[in-house]
Amino acid sequence: MTTRAAEPPRPPTLDEVAVAAGVSRATVSRVINDVPTVDPRMRAAVERAIEEVGYVPNLAARSLVTRRTDSVALVISEPPDHREYAATFLNRVFTDPYFGRLTAGAQEVLRPEGIHLVIIPADPPAHEQVLRYLRQGHVDGVLLISSHAADPFPGQLADMGVATVLSARPGRPVPLSYVDVDQPAGVRLAADHLVARGRRRLGTIAGPQDMPAGQDRLSAFRDALARHGLPSPPVAEGDFTRASGEAAARALLDGHPDLDGLFVANDLMAEGAVRVLQEAGRRVPTDISVVGFDDSSAALEAHPQLTTIHQPVEEMAGEMARLLLAGLREPGRSPRTVIFSPTLVVRDSS
Structure with missing residues (x-):
């Protein structure tokens, strides 16, 4: 004797929702398709009925009506x-x-x-x-x-x-x-902080100069130092990755071993730069202060944790x-x- 597998239960239909809500099938359709002219009381009744009968709208059919994919x-x-x-x-x-x-x-x-x-x-x-x-x-x-x-x-x-x-x-x-974010304003905060810490031999690890953010942060740092009467900083360019921050820090130290302050255009590069500075025997922040940009998780993972510019x-x-x-x-x-x-x-x- 063979037994037939039980057929899956039939899903509730639009008509069953209409009966449960006491409205027409067309009204249910308008509610499902989010037509704004539906009376709020009818909309509430339909939404309750959808939950009661367990109706699941056909999203593919709905998208044909609304032309939305959600x-x-x-x-x-x-x-x-x-x-x-x-x-x-x-x-x-x-x-x-x-x-x-x-x-x-x-x-x-x-x-x-x-x-x-x-x-x-x-x-x-x-x-x-x-x-x-x-x-x-x-x-x-x-x-x-x-x-x-x-x-x-x-x-x-x-x-x-x-x-x-x-x-x-x-x-x-x-x-x-x-x-x-107001890029120049953030960079000015970083420069002012470094100067307030008594740092005068400042350098920067810039972001890529084919990106507006990289361009804005570098030009703003130069302007901020000029406002403080300090010379234009030595620059090494990175690509916003940790590895590029390490390479840029090595380049800066090779050419400018007396730097006492460093602004880095993002936290990932700053985290990499701190590692290189420490490997070179430079104590952070005793010998050199470092400020990043972003206030990302990398700022908290760095040792020491990074002073940085928070963008929300x-x-x-x-x-x-x-x-x-x-x-x-x-x-x-x-x-x-x-x-x-x-x-x-x-x-x-x-």
């Missing part, structure tokens, strides 16, 4: 003609605390709205593939981390009409909203998400710029 892409872009770096693109993406903080801040805003965040690295080999994916409407909008002045991605997304918000000032004018990355990412949601609700909205204020966090390295 997902947003966090795209981390690097231009095709990028320079050579000490670490590979994906290694930098997944080891730099900055990207994790951005992701967490965006999620805090998007998750309560029922919107999924899709993380998409877009290094040069993947550029065209990512553009096709975005052009085909797989996501509703883009939070774009584009750090390089020559990156064509922001302009391409603007030309495609994809709702996009940038994580920093773009290197070229583009009609997109962006969120940034999570709050900045949350504002990016809010700007994007506002743009999706109101297409054609004029681009906005939101600038956050940095603060100095004093720890043991200065």
Whole structure:
């Protein structure tokens, strides 16, 4: 005797929700598709009925009606003609605390709205593939981390009409909203702190000079020292990785062994620089004070812990998400710029 396997229970239908709520099938459909003109009392009744009967909306069918995917892409872009770096693109993406903080801040805003965040690295080999994916409407909008002045991605997304918000000032004018920290103000805090500590022979490890952030932090440090009547600092350039900070610190010590203060354009490079200074017998902060930028986890992992410039990355990412949601609700909205204020966090390295 053979027995038939029990058939899985049939999922509740839209009609059953309508009966439970005491409304028409069309009203249930409007609630599920988030039509704003539904009477609030009917909407509440339908939402209760959906929970009671266990109805799960067909998201694929819903997207055909609403033309929304309820997902947003966090795209981390690097231009095709990028320079050579000490670490590979994906290694930098997944080891730099900055990207994790951005992701967490965006999620805090998007998750309560029922919107999924899709993380998409877009290094040069993947550029065209990512553009096709975005052009085909797989996501509703883009939070774009584009750090390089020559990156064509922001302009391409603007030309495609994809709702996009940038994580920093773009290197070229583009009609997109962006969120940034007041870079010069942060650097001035670092310079003023070093000078207040009695440091006069100052150097800097700059970020990449093909990135607006790297450019802004270097030029602001030079300006700040000039304001204090100090000479232009010796400069070694890194790529925002720990290894590049180590290499840059060695170069600075070789040419300027008497430095007593160092401003480093991000915490990862500063952590690497501190290691090299200590290996060279320079005590931090007794012999040389070090100040980083970002206030990331690297600042706390350094020994000694880093004095640094705090930029509220999570709050900045949350504002990016809010700007994007506002743009999706109101297409054609004029681009906005939101600038956050940095603060100095004093720890043991200065």
